[in-house]
Amino acid sequence: MRTVRKRGEAKLVRERSRFLSFAYPASTEGEALDLVVGLRRRYHDAHHVAYAYRISVDGRLLERADDAGEPSRSAGWPILELLRGKELVNVLVVVVRYFGGVKLGVGNLRRAYRDAAALALEEAGIVEFVPRVRLRLGFAPGDSGRAFPLISRLGAEIRSREYADGRVVLTVEVPRGRAADIREAVRPWGDVEPVE
Secondary structure, three states, X not given: OEEEOOOEEEEEEEOOEEEEEEEEEXXXXXXXXXXXXXXXXXXXXXXXXXXXXXXXXXXXXXXXXXXXXXXXXXXXXXXXXXXXXXXXXXXXXXXXXXOOOOOOHHHHHHHHHHHHHHHHXXXXXXXXXXXXXXXXXXXXXXHHHXXXXXXXXXXXXXXXXXXXXXXXXXXXXXXXXXXXXXXXXHOOOEEEEEOO
């Protein structure tokens, strides 16, 4: 399986209709839907905001496609088919359409949404998917000099940072194969627990 390296954006014009496409890494369904809501607000004047995502959660694959008012299976579905064909997971693709006054027909509409999605994915870059787990690390501020280099060395990414009761609390995502390493390294001076 593969995923996207970073956010990607692209633009496609077909018969005067403009298709703005966006590809995002997304590790939860909630994260994907929040991104869709944000784009719908940002492009509130667009005629259609279609999307599809594929997200891997604990070995299960969540898939969803939304045609956003376009003819059935002409917008979100071709995006989802593209994600499946490329074996992509933990990715959301949204395509915003501004109608240009010329009807494309279902076949051309499907191709336009698929092509716009492909451009955004190309811009985002495709990489191998490495399953990750979320952990919560707690430690004294004086141990920051140990914690942050460790997080970097083990390929973890900080998702949130809090300061509570005189302690630093980080939520990190770490490659599943490195979770035991981070638990072992932190145990002498901090706390580690899984995030549900």
